[in-house]
Amino acid sequence: MEKTKGVLKNYNQEHLLDFYNKLNNEEKASLKKQIKSIDFQLIDNLFKKNNNIIKQQKEFKSMTSHETTDEYFDLGLQSIFRKEFALVTMAGGQGTRLGHNGPKGTYILGYGINKSLFELQCDKLKNIYKKTNIYIPWFIMTSIENNDLTIKFFEKNDYFNYPKEKITFFMQDQLPMLDINGKIIMSSKSNMKMGANGSGGVFSSLAKSNILKKMLSDNIKWIFIGGIDNILLPVDNPDLIGFAIKNNYKIVSKTITKKDPNEKVGVFGYLDDKPGVIEYIFMSDEMNNLKDEKNNLIYKDIHTLSNLFHISILEEAAKKELNYYPALKKTEYLNKNGDLIIPEIENAYKYETFIFDIFSYVDKIGLLKGKREEIFAPVKNKEGVDSPETAANLYNKIIK
Numbered sequence: 001m002e003k004t005k006g007v008l009k010n011y012n013q014e015h016l017l018d019f020y021n022k023l024n025n026e027e028k029a030s031l032k033k034q035i036k037s038i039d040f041q042l043i044d045n046l047f048k049k050n051n052n053i054i055k056q057q058k059e060f061k062s063m064t065s066h067e068t069t070d071e072y073f074d075l076g077l078q079s080i081f082r083k084e085f086a087l088v089t090m091a092g093g094q095g096t097r098l099g100h101n102g103p104k105g106t107y108i109l110g111y112g113i114n115k116s117l118f119e120l121q122c123d124k125l126k127n128i129y130k131k132t133n134i135y136i137p138w139f140i141m142t143s144i145e146n147n148d149l150t151i152k153f154f155e156k157n158d159y160f161n162y163p164k165e166k167i168t169f170f171m172q173d174q175l176p177m178l179d180i181n182g183k184i185i186m187s188s189k190s191n192m193k194m195g196a197n198g199s200g201g202v203f204s205s206l207a208k209s210n211i212l213k214k215m216l217s218d219n220i221k222w223i224f225i226g227g228i229d230n231i232l233l234p235v236d237n238p239d240l241i242g243f244a245i246k247n248n249y250k251i252v253s254k255t256i257t258k259k260d261p262n263e264k265v266g267v268f269g270y271l272d273d274k275p276g277v278i279e280y281i282f283m284s285d286e287m288n289n290l291k292d293e294k295n296n297l298i299y300k301d302i303h304t305l306s307n308l309f310h311i312s313i314l315e316e317a318a319k320k321e322l323n324y325y326p327a328l329k330k331t332e333y334l335n336k337n338g339d340l341i342i343p344e345i346e347n348a349y350k351y352e353t354f355i356f357d358i359f360s361y362v363d364k365i366g367l368l369k370g371k372r373e374e375i376f377a378p379v380k381n382k383e384g385v386d387s388p389e390t391a392a393n394l395y396n397k398i399i400k
Contacts, residue, residue: 004035011040012182019189019338027190034192038176038184046175046351047182050326060278060287061270062298065255065367068239072368075245076238080132084221087136087235088206089121091150091228092143092172092196099382103146105228106153109379111392117379118153120231120395122160127236135166137220139211143172143196170209173197175324177331177348185348186334193331198352199227199305200322207318215311223314225355227305231391232377232398240308240368249366250313251275251359254306256372258297261288266356268301268367274360277303301367303356304376316361322353374398 008014016035020028079085095104105118115123125136142150151169154160159167174194176184185193202225206212215223222241226233234240234254244252255268266277283299290298309317328346335341359365370376377391384390 001032004032007040008035011044013040013184015336016184016186016192018336023190031190038192043176043178043184044182046324046326047178047349050349058271059273060282060299061273063268063270063275063301063365063367065268065301065369066243067369068243072239072242072246073237075242076240077132077242079222079241079245080128080134080136080238082219083134084219085136085238085241086139086215086220086223087125088139088141088202088223088225089228090141090172090199090202090225091118092141092146093228094146097381098379098388103142103150103153105140105150107379107388109231109388109392109395111389111396113392113395116153116157117228117231118150119157119160121228121233121235122162124233124236125162135163137215137218138162138167139206140167140169141172141202141205142169144174144194147171168211168214170205170211172205173201173208175351177329177350179333179348185331187332188334188340189338193333193348195329195350196352197324199355200353200357202355203314203317203320203322203358206314212311212314212318215314221311222308223311224306224308226307229379230305230375230377231379231395232375234306234370234375237375240306243366243368244308244310247366249364250310250362252308252366252368254304254370254375255301255367256304256370256376258300258302259372261297263302266303267299268303268365269299271360275362275365276359277354277356301369304370305355306370306375307355313358313362317358320358320361322357324351324353326351 008016091105093104095102095107098107100107106116108114108116125138128136175197177193177195179185187193224235240252240254264280266279269278287299292298326349329348329350330343330346331348332340332342373394377394378386379388379391380386
């Protein structure tokens with residue numbers, strides 16, 4: 001304990017033990033385990049960078065996207081027949097914004113569909129089975145917060161009649177959330193408030209869980225990584241694989257065109273001659289409205305989190321240290337008196353990495369065009385844009 005106290009004092013986090021003497025033995029052991037797992041130097045460095053985290057202005061250039069072809073479809077199908085393809089689904093979030101108490105993937109989409117987001121994604125894999133008679137390995141990234149409930153949900157639903165042995169769960173890494181003074185937030189007297197480390201954390205989590213090693217031993221070469229909230233995620237269309245094979249790309253993405261110049265989305269482009277995603281907050285009005293000779297927007301190809309990676313990229317990505325970015329969030333916390341406080345304004349920093357930051361480590365990535373109404377129906381908000389209603393409307397049109 002003296003060593004632990006010394007570490008906490010060095011990083012001004014002694015408050016983590018404020019209620020230690022009031023805990024039972026199990027709670028004490030849990031808290032000490034949490035403290036031992038924290039990289040306090042990393043946390044300290046991240047907080048000190050908070051005010052200097054805005055990306056420096058870079059030179060932006062547009063990127064070209066391409067139409068799909070039957071040849072791409074056929075090449076991709078052949079790869080699937082060779083059992084070279086796998087799906088990774090990022091599903092570590094909760095359904096709070098949807099008014100759902102539980103993992104987001106367990107949210108049941110109504111409007112005549114009446115299936116969970118997990119089942120809707122599983123249906124995509126069943127579509128591949130219908131074409132190839134092959135069950136694709138499915139790796140689902142959960143969080144410490146929702147892992148057990150996610151597994152129980154799959155067990156309760158008999159894995160949606162998909163082979164249990166083809167589904168593997170693994171957990172995403174987390175970092176403590178910090179208050180505006182850099183103090184780690186406590187969610188209870190024995191627990192720190194943790195936050196998932198963002199979409200970029202998928203690479204290290206695949207390596208730490210030995211899934212990457214399993215993929216290599218199983219001769220998997222192409223891995224689609226996407227989120228759980230897009231119910232039209234195009235994992236069942238082999239053209240993305242064929243597009244990569246034909247053009248010797250190590251990373252390819254399915255993209256759609258911006259609805260209008262001011263749509264708040266990240267778009268593909270070159271940043272200082274390296275491929276990446278330009279976040280909308282760095283796009284000027286001039287860039288948003290810039291058009292070519294055919295009157296098409298120049299910065300138009302949206303990053304929809306529909307990315308395919310060659311296995312070699314995942315190996316390299318697991319060794320990289322991606323940049324963390326702070327996001328100011330509103331979260332409940334324990335005050336000095338041990339009372340749980342629900343704040344009215346944002347009060348805590350959550351640190352995240354982004355999957356698209358790995359793009360800059362290759363010379364080129366391929367963009368394959370898709371139709372918005374066919375591949376992009378996110379379920380993010382309880383109502384309005386990107387809500388269950390808008391997603392269900394698109395889904396029903398595709399199915400019918």
